[in-house]
Amino acid sequence: MRGWERRHAAQRWWGEGPRAGSVMSAEPPLGMLAELTHRCPLHCPYCSNPLELIAKHNELTTAEWLSVLTQARELGVLQVHLSGGEPLARHDLPELVSHANGLGCYVNLVTSGLGLTESRMTDLAERGLAHVQLSVQGASQQTANLIAGTRAHEHKIAAAELVRAAGLPLSVNVVLHRANHDELADIIALAERMGADRLELANTQYYGWALRNRDALMPTREQLDAAEPIVRAATERVRGHMEIVYVINDYHEAYPKPCMHGWGARQFTLAPNGDVLPCPAATAITTLELDNVRDTPLAEIWYDSASFNAFRGEDWMQEPCRSCELRGKDFGGCRCQAFLLTGDAAATDPVCGKSPQRQLVDDILAADGGEPAFAMRGPVERAR
């Protein structure tokens, strides 16, 4: 056996993530976001599900999901995020948790908390569930229920208790927007009372329902300015027992986000009907032809499909991305956002200060959208 020091010197500390290179060579994916269903008891106007929801009769069967999980693990997936809609709406959830855990995956449940009972929580924990991510809509019952479009708030407080009683780590996720930004300090206090290990405060990103409601959701400049010192002080105060992650919307940034760490690089999303998406919002790109696990093996879709190769590496890039020194860091930003705002999915993400189309974003920020009413996310019963 080689000596300690030699090993230490010869090997990198952390494995590097996949690199964006001009040669197309995909690495195995690390994570899968499994949208088990689009059914959900909540109607949040910023829902990340597509405007065209998938109906129950088009959802993958239990056998199909079990096969997807097996294929995903063989492909290299280590993290499985069971999401939706509300994943608790699927009665086979315990079976899927057992299977994913048995395969060696880290299983995360992304839930609204509605439908979580003590017996279901205990059962899921015994089956190997590793982590629960609970959404919270606001600090006050009134705001939270208004955003959720139903009486959800008290269920969330109860759900957090169940997660803690089961001994699982808890992340609280809050999407921030104009209607709840002023409650930020109270939201942080609520997450502390819930016993969260981690609090993610993410300003709304405008895709799907959130894009449709952008004028009503966009926080004011004053709200954003007020938020920063609150977050900074709280982060210091709770250090050691709760981690706070605060994400601002990229419209306000000078450079785009490194969306998905590159297209088809680390993670993919399974829609309830088996469509495989390179990004959770990818159905927005209407020019993208998606493949489905009912017709094609997952590995073939990951490595060979037109959709996953469309924006892999750098060959697809236009100027100013093509010659930009940041292209290996931000991968040109978000393809879905480029398509939604410019109509061209291969354009530089227009939030980038170097984009010739940045004016589109500045105009949106400068516009006074007024106080329009929310278009609440519809029920799945009306879906195809």
Added chain:
Amino acid sequence: MLRRGVRLSYDKTRGAHVLLFPEGVLVPNSTAVAVLELCIGKLTVAEIALALRERYDGVREQDVADIVNRLADRRVLEFR
């Protein structure tokens, strides 16, 4: 100790140990794995270094402390 919610396991697809936790996946090198495998009980850094010396040459306590601190910074380990 490994923080609650963190798992160390072996991935056959990549032929490497992996650290799985809520925020993501890390692929620690073999040195870090050797340390992590000893972060199960309530061993001190000195005790971990002592245990490692039975398997490796040239283990310095400071190196072990550096690794433990870096893993704690990444919220993989916590001190108890």
